[in-house]
Amino acid sequence: MNTKLTHDVAIIGGGAAGLAAAVTLARSLRSVVVLDAGDPRNAPAAGAHNVLGREGIAPLDLLAAGRREAQQYGAEIRNDPAAAVRRIDDGFVVELASGATVSARRLLLATGLADELPDVPGVREFWGRSVLHCPYCHGWEARGQRIGVLGTSPLSVHQTLLFRQLSDDVTLFLHEMPEPDSEAWEQLAALDVQMVDGRVERLHGEGDALQAVVLEDGTEFPVDAVTVAPRFMARAELYEQLGGTLSEHPLGQFIETGQMGRTDIAGVWAAGNVSDLGAMVSVATGAGTSAGAAINADLVTEDAQAAVLSRAGAL
Numbered sequence: 001m002n003t004k005l006t007h008d009v010a011i012i013g014g015g016a017a018g019l020a021a022a023v024t025l026a027r028s029l030r031s032v033v034v035l036d037a038g039d040p041r042n043a044p045a046a047g048a049h050n051v052l053g054r055e056g057i058a059p060l061d062l063l064a065a066g067r068r069e070a071q072q073y074g075a076e077i078r079n080d081p082a083a084a085v086r087r088i089d090d091g092f093v094v095e096l097a098s099g100a101t102v103s104a105r106r107l108l109l110a111t112g113l114a115d116e117l118p119d120v121p122g123v124r125e126f127w128g129r130s131v132l133h134c135p136y137c138h139g140w141e142a143r144g145q146r147i148g149v150l151g152t153s154p155l156s157v158h159q160t161l162l163f164r165q166l167s168d169d170v171t172l173f174l175h176e177m178p179e180p181d182s183e184a185w186e187q188l189a190a191l192d193v194q195m196v197d198g199r200v201e202r203l204h205g206e207g208d209a210l211q212a213v214v215l216e217d218g219t220e221f222p223v224d225a226v227t228v229a230p231r232f233m234a235r236a237e238l239y240e241q242l243g244g245t246l247s248e249h250p251l252g253q254f255i256e257t258g259q260m261g262r263t264d265i266a267g268v269w270a271a272g273n274v275s276d277l278g279a280m281v282s283v284a285t286g287a288g289t290s291a292g293a294a295i296n297a298d299l300v301t302e303d304a305q306a307a308v309l310s311r312a313g314a315l
């Protein structure tokens, strides 16, 4: 450990990816600080599904357990968002929202992504409860229900087919998407998906329960759930501050990484949704573990080289 720096590794973001990396690094006796803004993506959802061994656990309970596990091995966790980062000779300095700073030899960006939702009244209000995007996250809970798909791009056809697997009562609201091509149209018609022309004005419901999709002409269609396709925008301002450029994806923007999360910027790794827009909790956890192992391996190599130089100096 370089004594001029406060930590071996600073992990920015304390979601599944960041905390998994913290466990891996702390178990390797690395000094680790996790800086967290406390706003994980799935916070609006009642439960996290497809999480083996913790099926349906409340998202914040899962992260609280992850924090305890990381702390038990000595990781430091600060509820203090990173506001800015800059490179110094032998590492990085991170400025926190509180005004404090930490410095570290390596940086892991695990800041997740922001879901840019369609600008339709009701979408944000019901997001994560009865406005859904991911069939693997909450599709089983919506099985057999009256499901509406808010069409925003040609990809909405694919989302319709995924949710049609879960319910016989699926309606595709064409809204802003182009008319399905003939192949898509055939598939939707053969699967008894109702297609509705016209722009959606708003979603209507009470409490957590969605009740209807309302078109601009006033027609109301009763629904229990609506699916949307957000734009997935990596929270990557810190990466850009270090000179990184985001990569484009049909669904949004992300930090491109090599194997085990290494980015193009020396000393900087990324894991979870910030670099893999489709990563669910288990995948983000795995990516965090991999990145943690890769960072430790990188530090081990650097430490060994430093030991050789120091030994040569002492001879």
Ligand SMILES: Cc1cc2nc3c(=O)[nH]c(=O)nc-3n(C[C@H](O)[C@H](O)[C@H](O)COP(=O)(O)OP(=O)(O)OC[C@H]3O[C@@H](n4cnc5c(N)ncnc54)[C@H](O)[C@@H]3O)c2cc1C
Binding pocket: 012, 013, 014, 015, 016, 017, 018, 035, 036, 037, 038, 039, 040, 041, 042, 043, 044, 045, 047, 048, 049, 050, 051, 080, 081, 082, 083, 110, 111, 112, 113, 115, 127, 128, 129, 134, 136, 137, 138, 235, 271, 272, 273, 274, 279, 280, 281, 282, 284
């Ligand atoms: C509504 C909804 C429901 C979902 N349900 C499921 C499900 O059932 N099962 C499943 O497997 N997946 C589900 N997902 C996907 C799941 O949310 C992601 O797989 C997971 O959150 C990715 O983890 P992450 O660590 O990459 O990012 P996040 O969990 O989003 O964590 C990122 C963390 O970084 C913090 N952060 C961001 N910027 C900064 C900064 N500058 N400084 C410090 N901290 C910062 C954030 O506040 C946050 O705490 C769902 C997603 C949504 C939107």
